[in-house]
Amino acid sequence: MIQYLPFEKPIEALDKHVADLAAHAEGTEEARMLRERADKLLADTYARLSPWERTLVARHPQRPRFERLVAGLFSEFIPIAGDRTFGDDQAIIGGFACFEGRKVMVIGHVKGEDTPGRLKHNFGMARPEGYRKAIRLMELADRFGLPVVTLVDTPGAFPGIDAEARGQAEAIARSTEACLGLSVPLIAVIIGEGGSGGAVALAAANRVLMFEHAVYSVISPEGCASILWRSAAQGPAAAEAMKVTAGDLLKLGVIHRIVYEPRGGAHRDAEETVKRLTLALRAELDALSAMSPAELRNEREEFFLRLG
Template identity: 60%
Template sequence: MRHFLDFEKPIAELEGKIEELRRTTDAGGIDVAEEVGRLRDKAHKLLQATYAKLTPWQKAQVARHPERPHASDYIAGLIEGFVPLAGDRAFADDAAVLGGMGRFHGRAVMVLGTERGDDTESRVKHNFGMARPEGYRKARRLMELAGRFGLPILSFVDTAGAFPGIDAEARGQAEAIARSIEAGLDAPVPFIATIIGEGGSGGAIALAAADRVLMLEHAIYSVISPEGCASILWRDAAQASVAAEALRLTGEDLKRLAIIDAVIAEPLGGAHRDAPAIIASVGVRIEEVLEPLAALDGATLRARRREKFLEMGRVGAL
């Protein structure tokens, strides 16, 4: 059964009626094809109207939808012969960060991604996509490996942020994130990051200090979650919708502010309604931006990438 968000309740009611009528037909009842068609058309129009005017807070809810495709889905759909590589060679392997080599449209690449998991067991295994220091050190190791072997880097970001636990802080969380960002900026190969769901804080930037940052239409990308921002500013997480407006965390806002490079349109109703379609669209956009980057030498890539991120912090740039 499809999971509906709070603001989708009218759509859920219509789709529920459609399903009831279908069951009536399957059970040998009266022909209700005409009524089903009418309700389906009404539900489609309501879905269009709803998603045409989503607020930033509603987009945050869509970005966190439990049925939304995860990094593992994009890797499975876009990367042939994927070989996972584990461990940071210092402490442990972190399942919140996936990494490995494979082929994207016939080209050998290094792939990274933050993985949330899709059921209780896998979410616990992947720590809900919140990496510990060993996850970012693994990312750094694989980015450096990609540089040595001339492999373009593709990353798929979907995390609420780095894990804030005491054990993570004790093992140098901030340093690990900073070193991962440094490795991304210093990589002598093309680096393309795609924000596929939630891009939260330094935990997201650690895998997104890239030549090109793509972002799905209903993804979010911000220095802090709306709830966290509301708790700090108003001491009330219930003000999250107000914080979401102020944070400018949507793809449209971030493209205008030159924080990201492109917004990828999602299927009507969000990526979770047609996972194969959005995965294919992401593949097309990655190929479009990868081709010209692959023609540049390492020194040029590094210089342009560093300038890109320095520009974001200059007074007046925004």
């Protein structure tokens, strides 16, 4: 059952009416017309989402995340644990996999699918050992000549005292450096939230793809509002000003491609979402495979220098 967001209340009411009518008069002209009206309302609503509403969609609890996307996109996924220094951070998971017969390295943030999972994966907020694990996996990919695909979905790196004590800022910087230094193709996909340096540490890529209703920003809208207006309640205004949406970021040159979602968001059709991302990844991997290691590194560096 779909969980409706606050701005979807009219859609929820109409969907319930459709369900009630289908139970008593399925196949009638009235039921068909009401279903068409509900579909049109859903399409119209999602065609004019505000930046704040897109932020809510990006955080939707039923949105397909790392586990579901990896299962749909890749075969033979073999996770690799640990940073060989401190421990194994469950907020970042990665390993070897096959994409349409091509060996790749997959790395991504994991938020968890339910409450126990979110606690286990710390809501996708990695500690230093998570980024050091990512560095280790990128170095392995470089050694074996494997393209790297990262799935970015985090509110930001974990801000706790223990993370800072173990060198959070240094780990994020080193992970970003590792991305930029790879001699193999690197494709990053912003699948939900791309928050701050915790996202960039896996997204300093040759190609940055972004789901239509994902968001990508230096700070969360609530965090920005708390600084500027001393109130997280001003989050919607901050989201508008920050240009966090895929459309805005494509115009600004921060990302390379938008992966459009099914009508009503990825959470309404995970299978179709996987198909669309598969097509985008195939095209980008094919294009990047023709480039030399020096060309790949230079392209990444020039792209991110231009952003500065």
